[in-house]
Structure formats: structure tokens, C-alpha cells
Amino acid sequence: MLSIIIISLIILSTLILGLLVFLNNPRDRVNQLFLIMIFWIVVWQLSNFLQNEQTAVEFSNILLRLDFMSAILVGYSWIAFCLRFPKPGPRSLRFLKTIILLLGVVFAALSFTDLIINDIHFQDGAIRFQEGVLWIFYILTLVSFFTWAFCNLLFKLIKLRGIERVQTLYVLIGSLISSLIAIVVNILFSNVVTIDQSRIGIYGIIFFILFTAYAIIKHQLLNIKVIAVELFAVLLVIITFLEIFTAASTSEIFARVIIFIVTLVFSILLIRSVLKEIKRREEIEELAAELAQANKRYEKINKKLQKANVELKHLDDAKSEFISIASHQLRTPLTAIKGYGSMLLEGDFGELANEKQQKAIKIMAISSDRLTNLVENLLNISRIESGRMKFDFKPGDLNKLARDVHDSLKKNAEDRGLYLKFKEPEEALPPVEMDDEKIRQVVINFIDNAIKYTKKGGITVSVFKKGDHLECCVADTGMGVSQEEQSKLFKKFARGKDAFLINTEGNGLGLYVANMMVEAHKGHIWIESEGEDKGSKFCFSLPLADSETGNKLVEESKKEEERRVREKGEKGKLQVKSKEQESKKT
Known part of the structure; x- marks a missing residue:
């Protein structure tokens, strides 16, 4: 009795999930495919459960074959759904879709022949069968269907961003767990497990329901609020409409008609209001998701800029150090040039022969003065930029x-x-x-x-x-x-x-x-x-x-x-420590 209650709740939950998705937008192809998949899941759940019930022994043969037929159709509908969820895939896959459809239809039909399963019987209270000649091909096709669907969903997950990525992740996890349990327990080891163990596959569907429901409630996969308001409004309108026919007098009919009209108008306005609110919320969420992505991009750019800034600072420090060293190296020969030039002009090495020589040495002295000033400026720039310039205030x-x-x-x-x-x-x-x-x-x-x-x-x-x-x-x-x-x-x-x-x-x-x-x-x-x-x-x-x-x-x-x-003291300590370590080594 307990198993019947549990299975009934799971099947009911599965149906409600499918209807919620479909009613969210009945014209949407994704929602239609999801409802078709849910239908075949429910067929598989019912046939899988009833085939082992003693009250349905006379139908066990048909139910077991229906079990295998619905399993392959669940696989096909799952592929069709994944190819379009949350966004349609490339049109170049049409040829493959046709092949998958043909394989699904062929194996679904062959499920009612002895080519896949035969010699169906009860043993130790559980239904058993013999594998047909096409059994291995059936298993490979079924596993391929689910594998391809999951790989397709996984590739989409890598490319998706924002709320669509989160939604797809939860649907992928839930369906993967449920599918693995169902395939292993009810297909690969269906001839080995007991009746209670065989129903683990049906119970495993709860993971798909829970993860998908979480995606719906937590991450707005569907507009549940709209569906709830619509159902409430429709129910209210139906009740007020039926109340008209239970009126006992003309005045009561008139009053109930007024109530019906008011209820109808109120329901329409309520639904419109909710739709507007949800539309605004979705726009805000989209903007928030875009802003979050933009912030992430800016953070990455900012980190790159910070890294580049550090590298540039190192380069600038190296440049300043180079200028400082080069300038110091230039000062020595410039001082000598300037000094000897002055001594030549003053006659310390003897009188210069003519004015032409004096003019040349004067030009040399002026040029060395100019170069000395340049070197001094470069040194000052290097000192200030590196923080080594000393000031005596x-x-x-x-x-x-x-x-x-x-x-x-x-x-x-x-x-x-x-x-x-x-x-x-x-x-x-x-x-x-x-x-x-x-x-x-x-x-x-x-x-x-x-x-x-x-x-x-x-x-x-x-x-x-x-x-x-x-x-x-x-x-x-x-x-x-x-x-x-x-x-x-x-x-x-x-x-x-x-x-x-x-x-x-x-x-x-x-x-x-x-x-x-x-x-x-x-x-x-x-x-x-x-x-x-x-x-x-x-x-x-x-x-x-x-x-x-x-x-x-x-x-x-x-x-x-x-x-x-x-700093000078610390540097001195480090130098002393380094020398002590070197002396110990020697």
C-alpha cells in the first residue's frame, strides 16, 4: 500500500511539473517537447509499476513491452528537448534528428516483438524475460540517446551565462541522476533485481522533479506566479459562472451575473497586473545579470591593469636606475674635459698658438657645460622619481x-x-x-x-x-x-x-x-x-x-x-648577516 501511495505521489508530481511548464506558454516548442517527455515518463512509471503487481498479471506481457517502448521514447523526447533548451541548437542537426526519430520509432515498434525481449514470465514473484537478438542494439541506442542529450546540454552550459546557466545546470544534474538510476536498475539489471528494487528507478525520478522544481522556484525557470494567478482567476470565474445556474429567482440571477462580470473584469486586470510586474522583474534581473557580468569583466580588466601598472613601475624604476648609473658614469669624463679645457684656455699647458685653437676649446667648454647640465638634470629627475633625492630644509x-x-x-x-x-x-x-x-x-x-x-x-x-x-x-x-x-x-x-x-x-x-x-x-x-x-x-x-x-x-x-x-641600518644588518653566512660556508 505504501509503495502505491509513493508511486502515485511521484506520478502526480511529474504530471503537475509537465503541466506547469506547458501552461506557462503552450505555444512554445520547448514547453511542448517537455510535456511530451513527461507524458512518456508517466507511461513508463505506470507500466513499470503495474507489470509486477499481481492484480495485473494478465497484462504483464503488454505492460513490460510498454515499459521498454516508453523508455526509448523518453530517450528520444529527452534529446529533442535538450536540443532546444534553453535555446535552439544549429539547424545543421536536422539530418541527425531524422535518424534519431527513425531509430526511436523502430525500436519502439520492435518492443512489441520477440527481437528485443521474449519468453516473458514470472519467477519468484517478479517478472522476467529473455534478451532478444536486438537487445544489445536497443541498449546501445537508449544509452546513446541519453549520452548525446547530456553532452549537448553540457556544451550549452559552458556557453550560457547568467540565470540560463543556473537553470540548465539544475535540470542537467537532476535528469542525469534520475536517468542513470533508471537505466541501471530497470534496463541493465531488470532481470536480476527484486520487485522492490526495480521500483528504485521510478523513485529516482524524484531527483529530476526536485532539481527542476528548485530551478523553477529559486531561479524563475517558469513564471509560477502567473500560472498560479491564472488558475485562481479561471477557477473563480468558473465558480461564479456556475453559480448563475443555481439561482432561484430572476433578481438572484441578475445579481450573480453582475458578480460574474465583476469577477471576470477583476481577474483580467489581476492577470495583466501580475504580467506587468513579472515583466519588470525579468527586465531588472536581466539588467542585474548583465551588470554582474560587466563587473566581472571590469574586475578582470582592473587586475590586468594593476599587473601592467606594476610591470610599468618596475620598468620605470629600471629606467631611472639606468639613467642614474649612466649619468654618474658620464660625470667623470665631463669633469675631466671641463677641467682640462679650462686649464688650456688659462695657459697652464702653454700658450695656444692661435685664436682658432682658442675658439675650438671654448666651443668644447661650452658643449661640456651644456652636457654637464643635462646630466645633472637627468640625475635630479632619477633621484626625485625614485625617492632618493635628499632635501635640507x-x-x-x-x-x-x-x-x-x-x-x-x-x-x-x-x-x-x-x-x-x-x-x-x-x-x-x-x-x-x-x-x-x-x-x-x-x-x-x-x-x-x-x-x-x-x-x-x-x-x-x-x-x-x-x-x-x-x-x-x-x-x-x-x-x-x-x-x-x-x-x-x-x-x-x-x-x-x-x-x-x-x-x-x-x-x-x-x-x-x-x-x-x-x-x-x-x-x-x-x-x-x-x-x-x-x-x-x-x-x-x-x-x-x-x-x-x-x-x-x-x-x-x-x-x-x-x-x-x-632602511640603511636594516640594509647594513642584512649585509653583515650575508657575510657571516658566507664565512660559515667557507
Whole structure:
């Protein structure tokens, strides 16, 4: 009795599952195929169960053959379903589908002959049979049907994304477990197992039902809410319609007709409302799935970018290290060239024979000076970018520093027919927090550039207080700078559009180094110009020594120095440890 109840519940659950899928969209080919497959599963369940019941002994022969026929048709309908679920496969498989259909029909028909099974009888209360000559071909065909279907579903699973992938996965797992149990128990070992054991195959269908139901409920394989509302609405309309015929009077008939119409309208509106809600939800879920996929792609791209950034940083560090080493190697011969050139000009090795020799050595000295400046700029860039640049911050007189640079370069300006003025401040200026050597280099760069790129007129240098900063400006009457080029001048290797026409020796590093030096002082650097041929004014600002920014600069400088000392100490310990290990080995 218990087995009858269990089988009845399983068959009922299978039918309900098939009807739910079909009613979700009766015109959908996938839903139709699913219902056909469920029909043959139910036929197989009933025939498999009843063939061993003593109350149906007289039909055992027909039921067993129906069992084998429905099994092969389940296999065929399962292939047909998998080829279209969740999306149709390629049309090139039509020929194979035709062959599968023919094989399914042929073996289904042969199930009622002795070619597959014969000599059907009862033994020890269980139905038994002898394998026919085509038995092995039947088994191979059945197994091939299910194997191909599962492989097709598995290949689709690899390509699918989002909710369709999850749905397909659950359907695949559930059907695979149920099919394996049914084929092994009810086909391969059907002549060996007992009656109770033979029904394990029927019970195994529960896995297919549970996994598919989970996909339906948890992952919206079907619009269960729509189906439930539709069934409820139809039932309500039918009841109110039938109530009309049970009315005892005309007034009662009229009232029930009104109720029926109201119920009908209400049901239609309810179904429409639910459909709209589900449509919105599906759109949101699709967008959420797309967003999730996009996020994954962005995460992958971000990881690749981070990896590339690390590699670029390593390359940049290697480049800076190379420039630093190369620059150091260049400084030694340049110092020798510069020194010996100066000694030759001063006559330390004897008087030069003629002016031509003197001119050649002067050109050599100028070129070595230019190359020395380039090397120094490259070294400074390498040090700053690698964090190895040391700054000696202390209160200093920016006005005096600017005046000293002005005095040292005044003759250069006069030699080119230009004036170089220094505008003294009206009152004494407070000290700023600075590294004297680095800021001197910035001022030299500003004034030297102004001299090189000014044809007539001159240059004015001024220092003045503005808020909690001092500003140093170098204004010239030279070629000027367009608005477009102003933002580019402080970048590495950047030069003005027509700068090479006036000065061919520039390399575009001076202002870049100046910018880095000023930024390291927590200052600001900028250019002011009304346009080409209207002159320009290069300025930078530094924080006052007693200002909040100045104090912060000193504190950070101390921490950086402590860090360097600590790292140097740790590096020394590692070197000592390494030497001790080497001595132990020897």
C-alpha cells in the first residue's frame, strides 16, 4: 500500500511539473517537447509499476513491452528537448534528428516483438524475460540517446551565462541522476533485481522533479506566479459562472451575473497586473545579470591593469636606475674635459698658438657645460622619481638668493644686449622653508631661460609676500607663450612651439626639474603670458618658515630622513648577516 501511495505521489508530481511548464506558454516548442517527455515518463512509471503487481498479471506481457517502448521514447523526447533548451541548437542537426526519430520509432515498434525481449514470465514473484537478438542494439541506442542529450546540454552550459546557466545546470544534474538510476536498475539489471528494487528507478525520478522544481522556484525557470494567478482567476470565474445556474429567482440571477462580470473584469486586470510586474522583474534581473557580468569583466580588466601598472613601475624604476648609473658614469669624463679645457684656455699647458685653437676649446667648454647640465638634470629627475633625492630644509632668505643669482647672471644678459633688473621689496621679507641649493637651481633656470628666449628688452626679477607664501617671479619681454602651450611647459621634454628657432640647445628638462623641486617644497609653480610675442612671467611660491605648511614640510622631512636611516641600518644588518653566512660556508 505504501509503495502505491509513493508511486502515485511521484506520478502526480511529474504530471503537475509537465503541466506547469506547458501552461506557462503552450505555444512554445520547448514547453511542448517537455510535456511530451513527461507524458512518456508517466507511461513508463505506470507500466513499470503495474507489470509486477499481481492484480495485473494478465497484462504483464503488454505492460513490460510498454515499459521498454516508453523508455526509448523518453530517450528520444529527452534529446529533442535538450536540443532546444534553453535555446535552439544549429539547424545543421536536422539530418541527425531524422535518424534519431527513425531509430526511436523502430525500436519502439520492435518492443512489441520477440527481437528485443521474449519468453516473458514470472519467477519468484517478479517478472522476467529473455534478451532478444536486438537487445544489445536497443541498449546501445537508449544509452546513446541519453549520452548525446547530456553532452549537448553540457556544451550549452559552458556557453550560457547568467540565470540560463543556473537553470540548465539544475535540470542537467537532476535528469542525469534520475536517468542513470533508471537505466541501471530497470534496463541493465531488470532481470536480476527484486520487485522492490526495480521500483528504485521510478523513485529516482524524484531527483529530476526536485532539481527542476528548485530551478523553477529559486531561479524563475517558469513564471509560477502567473500560472498560479491564472488558475485562481479561471477557477473563480468558473465558480461564479456556475453559480448563475443555481439561482432561484430572476433578481438572484441578475445579481450573480453582475458578480460574474465583476469577477471576470477583476481577474483580467489581476492577470495583466501580475504580467506587468513579472515583466519588470525579468527586465531588472536581466539588467542585474548583465551588470554582474560587466563587473566581472571590469574586475578582470582592473587586475590586468594593476599587473601592467606594476610591470610599468618596475620598468620605470629600471629606467631611472639606468639613467642614474649612466649619468654618474658620464660625470667623470665631463669633469675631466671641463677641467682640462679650462686649464688650456688659462695657459697652464702653454700658450695656444692661435685664436682658432682658442675658439675650438671654448666651443668644447661650452658643449661640456651644456652636457654637464643635462646630466645633472637627468640625475635630479632619477633621484626625485625614485625617492632618493635628499632635501635640507631650513629657514632661508629667498630674496637674497634671487638677488645673488641675478648678480651672477647679469653679465650674460648684458652680453646679449638685454637688461636684467632686480626689484627690491618695499619691506623686509620673512624667511621661507627651503633647500637653498635646489631653489637656487630653480631661479637660475628661470633667469637663464628668460635670457635665452628674449631677443630685445630685458628681464625683471622680483620677490614679494602673498599670504603665508613668498612668490618669486621672473618677467621677460621675450617670445611669450600661447594658452595652449602653457599647460605643457612643465612636463618632461616639453618645449614651446617656436622655441627651437631661438635656442636650439634646449632639452625640455629644466622646467620639469624646477616643477618637481618646487612641488617637493609644497610650493606652486606657474606661468603667466598674454600670448605669443607679448612676453611671459615664470613664478613659483614657497611656504613661510613659521606657516602651517612650512612646519608640516619640516616634520615630513624629518620622518623621511628617519626612514632612510632605518632602511640603511636594516640594509647594513642584512649585509653583515650575508657575510657571516658566507664565512660559515667557507
